[in-house]
Amino acid sequence: MSSETEATTVVESEPQGIEAAHQVIDRADHSISRKSIPENVLKVLYRLHRSGYRAYLCGGSVRDLLMAREPKDFDIVTDAHPGDVRRLFRNSRIIGRRFRLVHVIFQDGVVEVATFRREPEKVEGDGLLVTDDNVFGSPVEDARRRDFTINGLFYSIADFTVIDYVGGLRDLEDRLIRVIGVPDLRFQEDPVRMLRAVEFAARLDFEIEASTYDAITEHRNEILKASPPRVSEEILELLRRGWSSSAVELLAETRLLEPLLPELQSRLDRGGVDYFWTMLQVLDRTVGSGRRISDAVLFSVLVLPHVIEEIERESALREGKLRVGDMLLHIRELIQPIVDRFAFSAGMRHQTEQALETLWRLLEPPSDKRSMWRFVFREHFSDGLALLELYARSSNRYLGVCQQWQSFAQKVRRSEDVERPRPPRKRRRRR
Ligand code: ATP
Ligand code: MG
Numbered sequence: 396m397s398s399e400t401e402a403t404t405v406v407e408s409e410p411q412g413i414e415a416a417h418q419v420i421d422r423a424d425h426s427i428s429r430k431s432i433p434e435n436v437l438k439v440l441y442r443l444h445r446s447g448y449r450a451y452l453c454g455g456s457v458r459d460l461l462m463a464r465e466p467k468d469f470d471i472v473t474d475a476h477p478g479d480v481r482r483l484f485r486n487s488r489i490i491g492r493r494f495r496l497v498h499v500i501f502q503d504g505v506v507e508v509a510t511f512r513r514e515p516e517k518v519e520g521d522g523l524l525v526t527d528d529n530v531f532g533s534p535v536e537d538a539r540r541r542d543f544t545i546n547g548l549f550y551s552i553a554d555f556t557v558i559d560y561v562g563g564l565r566d567l568e569d570r571l572i573r574v575i576g577v578p579d580l581r582f583q584e585d586p587v588r589m590l591r592a593v594e595f596a597a598r599l600d601f602e603i604e605a606s607t608y609d610a611i612t613e614h615r616n617e618i619l620k621a622s623p624p625r626v627s628e629e630i631l632e633l634l635r636r637g638w639s640s641s642a643v644e645l646l647a648e649t650r651l652l653e654p655l656l657p658e659l660q661s662r663l664d665r666g667g668v669d670y671f672w673t674m675l676q677v678l679d680r681t682v683g684s685g686r687r688i689s690d691a692v693l694f695s696v697l698v699l700p701h702v703i704e705e706i707e708r709e710s711a712l713r714e715g716k717l718r719v720g721d722m723l724l725h726i727r728e729l730i731q732p733i734v735d736r737f738a739f740s741a742g743m744r745h746q747t748e749q750a751l752e753t754l755w756r757l758l759e760p761p762s763d764k765r766s767m768w769r770f771v772f773r774e775h776f777s778d779g780l781a782l783l784e785l786y787a788r789s790s791n792r793y794l795g796v797c798q799q800w801q802s803f804a805q806k807v808r809r810s811e812d813v814e815r816p817r818p819p820r821k822r823r824r825r826r
Contacts, residue, residue, distance in 0.1 A: 415535035415560055422555040427460045429555070435501045436469040439484070439508060440552035446483055448475040449511075449534065451549035457557065458545050461567055462599070471508045472537060472549070480508050511537035514584075535560045542581070542588045543595060544573045570601040578610030586621040589614065589651055590629040597633065597642035608649065615651040623738035630655070630737070634693040637683045640675035643697075658701035658733065668700050673789035681785070691746035692781045694737075695754070699786065702729050702751060719759075723752050746778065753779025754786070757800055758793060771807045780804065 429437060432452070443450035450473050456466040473480065477489050480497040487499045487508075497508045513532025532540070534549065538560035541547040547561035557564070561575045572595050574581045574588070582589050589611045596603050603611070618626060633642040646652040652660045662668060674696060682688055709725055710717040717725075727748055734744045753775045761767055770776060780800055787797035 417560040420557040425557045439506045443473050448473050450552045457548040457550045514540040571604045572596045572601050573604040574607045578607045582614045586617045593645045597638040611649045616654045627737040637679045662700045670790035671700050677788050691750045695750045749775035750778035754782045771804050
């Protein structure tokens with residue numbers, strides 16, 4: 396990336412009379428090359444441009460290209476309205492109700508094109524929570540309605556410049572997550588942005604800028620006003636891709652974890668759960684090595700310290716005589732309010748319950764091979780074993796049991812050397 400002195404500062408006359416100072420970084424002074432932009436994306440950008448529209452790459456793709464990382468997706472923004480874009484590309488369709496976008500469909504994927512939008516007017520009485528944001532705007536308005544400065548950069552296909560209305564280039568250099576505008580207001584408008592701040596800080600290894608950080612600690616309880624499915628998706632996203640350890644650390648440090656998972660926050664506050672932090676590191680290495688871990692296992696990791704503590708307490712109360720059936724019932728009771736809070740789908744609830752239950756069942760393997768075999772073929776066995784592996788490797792407990800199951804499951808899957816037990820024969824009723 397170029398240093399700031401090489402950048403040109405321009406004052407552009409915007410529609411609606413807004414004058415916005417912004418930096419334009421010439422092609423020679425930044426590192427984005429068209430070679431790192433997929434062909435389909437370039438095709439869409441060029442066709443919009445040749446048809447007389449502005450065509451910018453925006454959001455995470457510009458940020459990641461400037462950091463020499465591979466973008467997850469390439470989003471395009473333009474002043475063409477969705478109908479105009481639809482007409483330009485035969486292979487396209489308009490999608491979305493909340494804000495309309497155009498998907499241009501290619502054989503090997505979809506390119507998403509949005510129209511510049513601005514933050515909608517506040518409706519009186521509705522507080523600050525934004526519920527409808529389908530209002531077209533200018534480039535500067537579009538940049539300013541975005542969440543963080545590093546996510547508000549544009550790359551123009553007209554002259555290959557990078558355009559910065561929000562100070563994103565500087566924050567990229569300083570490795571800072573900074574809210575665009577007034578953090579208090581922006582987090583109240585959309586509390587999920589607090590989780591996104593944590594995600595980007597963990598993922599890019601950036602600091603959260605001070606006023607953004609303070610606003611998170613101040614408004615953290617407002618996360619409960621956000622739609623639970625968005626919140627759950629964001630939480631899972633924090634765990635899925637190899638940065639769970641620093642993300643959860645930040646959640647705990649800002650106490651944004653408190654309204655979401657008070658059970659975990661208070662457990663962490665009391666300390667003595669080193670295995671939990673190690674488990675997140677093991678999880679990050681595991682997903683980093685390309686192994687897929689189900690959402691149910693990911694979520695179970697977060698509730699495990701609470702569940703273990705409660706089961707141990709219950710077990711102590713009954714002087715170690717907690718029967719399996721009671722234990723499973725207890726696990727269900729423990730996680731019910733938590734999965735309710737996250738409004739998980741019925742499938743995800745069931746899978747989470749089963750992952751945890753299977754973990755406890757695996758801790759005491761059946762004594763005969765036939766029962767073990769049946770276990771391996773149960774639907775939730777791999778989730779239970781994945782959880783056991785994570786737990787055993789981080790707590791150094793149950794390592795033997797874990798190995799026993801791993802090698803048995805491997806053998807069963809290779810199958811030849813273990814004989815599959817026959818299902819019990821059904822007796823035919825005599826007529
Ligand atoms: P990723 O690499 O994870 O895709 P991203 O920055 O592209 O990261 P997206 O969720 O794909 O994130 O969103 C695309 C862009 O839309 C963001 O870069 C940001 O500019 C804007 N955006 C997304 N969510 C919000 C939000 N809640 N509030 C404001 N702007 C947002
Ligand atoms: Mg993206």
